Every structure is written in C-alpha cells, then in structure tokens.
Amino acid sequence: MSLNLLTDNELLALLRDDDEQAFRELYDRYWYKMYVIAHRKLRRKEVAEELAQELFVMIWQKRESLRVINLQAFLGVSLKNLMIDYIRRNIQEEHYLDQLQQFFPAETFATMEAVQLNELSEAIQNTLAKLPEKTREIFILNRFEHLTIREIAQRLNLSEKTIEYHLSRSTTFLRQNLRDFMTVWVLFLLS
Structure with missing residues (x-):
C-alpha cells in the first residue's frame, strides 16, 4: 500500500498502532511546512529546524493518545505554542542578563x-x-x-x-x- 495516497486521518490511525512508516509519511508531508512557518516568524534557521523537529518528536511520543480531527490545524497550533515557549525562555534569559549587568x-x-x-x-x-x-x-x-x-x-x-x-x-x-x-x-x- 502506498502511504502517500492515504489521508492524514488514515495515517494518524496507523500511527496510533505504532506504524513508523505512517509517521515517516506525515513527517515528510509536513516537516518542511512547519520549518518554513517557524523560520518566517523567528528568523533563525537553527531554531526553526529544532522547533519543527521537536513538534514531530512530540507527535511520536503521544501517538497512542493523539486524537486529532484536523492535522494541519493541530500542527499549526502546536508549533505556535512551541514558538511562544521559545520566545518566553529567551526573554527571561535576556532579562536575567540585563539584571546582572546592573550589579x-x-x-x-x-x-x-x-x-x-x-x-x-x-x-x-x-x-x-x-x-x-x-x-x-x-x-x-x-x-x-x-x-x-x-x-x-x-x-x-x-x-x-x-x-x-x-x-x-x-x-x-x-x-x-x-x-x-x-x-x-x-x-x-x-x-
């Protein structure tokens, strides 16, 4: 069976059964799109790559409990949350450095x-x-x-x-x- 002909929902059903090939197909389908979105927002290639990768690691780790109706929307929201977390961490680090410089x-x-x-x-x-x-x-x-x-x-x-x-x-x-x-x-x- 050619996995590239399956819908996202069919691939997700296979993924819940630990099908690595279904995961690979979803990864190939959406990794680059998620990378482009992150890169466009953050303007940092390495960070965008890392966040897109982290998104798919999370999907693999939660594959058995993942219940998604619209995969593209889920990926977009999940990536947005990862970017927000990244920005928050950086703001905190910059704040600490600013505080240190005052002392x-x-x-x-x-x-x-x-x-x-x-x-x-x-x-x-x-x-x-x-x-x-x-x-x-x-x-x-x-x-x-x-x-x-x-x-x-x-x-x-x-x-x-x-x-x-x-x-x-x-x-x-x-x-x-x-x-x-x-x-x-x-x-x-x-x-």
Whole structure:
C-alpha cells in the first residue's frame, strides 16, 4: 500500500498502532511546512529546524493518545505554542542578563563574559565528546563548518532524513547538557 495516497486521518490511525512508516509519511508531508512557518516568524534557521523537529518528536511520543480531527490545524497550533515557549525562555534569559549587568561594572562583566565563554567552549567540547562519532561528525559539519543538510548527506553518502535525525539528536543532547552548565553559571553569579 502506498502511504502517500492515504489521508492524514488514515495515517494518524496507523500511527496510533505504532506504524513508523505512517509517521515517516506525515513527517515528510509536513516537516518542511512547519520549518518554513517557524523560520518566517523567528528568523533563525537553527531554531526553526529544532522547533519543527521537536513538534514531530512530540507527535511520536503521544501517538497512542493523539486524537486529532484536523492535522494541519493541530500542527499549526502546536508549533505556535512551541514558538511562544521559545520566545518566553529567551526573554527571561535576556532579562536575567540585563539584571546582572546592573550589579557589575562593565569591566567586571566583560571579564566574566570572557571566563564564561572559555568555560562554555570547554563544556561544549566535553559534551560533544560524549556524542556517538557519526552524530558528532554531522553536528560539527553543520554548526561549525556551516554545511547544509544536503551537503552533509552528499559528503557522507547518507539520506537527508538521517542527517536531520542526527542533528536533532545532537542539539537535544547538547541543549540538555549545556542547560545544566548555564544554570550552574547563573547561580554562581547570583550567589
């Protein structure tokens, strides 16, 4: 049976039964559209990719309990909520940095920023070292050498979906590990 001929509702029914191919079809159908919407609103490629990926991770995780009548509307509302959460987190981080700057002279803050940058760089290197070799390689090619997903796929002879998977996995892993690092740093500054 060709899944691309099925309706969204038929694919969702298959998805509830753990059909990975149905999920892949929905992903192929809507991931790029969700990415474009997020990119248009946030103007940040990496964040848009991450939020679109997070949306589909959430769909997979909630597949058994997902009851959706209009998938496109559900995706749009869910993506909007993810973007709002992202914006809120960034506003809070910027607010904390503004508050910190009021308590320290500019020279002290510049020195602290340099120390923090060195520590963050070290934390990134240590965290990258914990990733599987292929995931780490793909992350470095994308984030440090600025290759596109297509360029990486061609260079490594892998599918673009495989590259997207590895990038999603690495960014999620880094965000989780570096969030702890940043929390400790902020707590240290505030103590």
